[in-house]
Amino acid sequence: MIEGAVSVRHLPDPEICRTRYLGGTLPFSDCLVENPEGCEYARRFRYCVSCTHPDRRKFEAPRKPIQKILQTILRLGRTRTPRKPN
Numbered sequence: 001m002i003e004g005a006v007s008v009r010h011l012p013d014p015e016i017c018r019t020r021y022l023g024g025t026l027p028f029s030d031c032l033v034e035n036p037e038g039c040e041y042a043r044r045f046r047y048c049v050s051c052t053h054p055d056r057r058k059f060e061a062p063r064k065p066i067q068k069i070l071q072t073i074l075r076l077g078r079t080r081t082p083r084k085p086n
Helices: 065-080
Strands: 029-031 042-044 049-051
């Protein structure tokens, strides 16, 4: 690197970009990049930044194993829980 040169990030970059999936009905994901300045796919809202990149699902941050287990339990519980008769 040249002395005094500034490193420039170009987003979207698969090495930098991370998103959180919000479901199939939304046309965006949560952007988890700390400072996505200059990214043409970053949409700033008051309390968050969203990603509208066409391949945003490829940038998903890995989920913790417990999160996957809890999601499965919640999903199965909703479909298998019988209703009490009135």
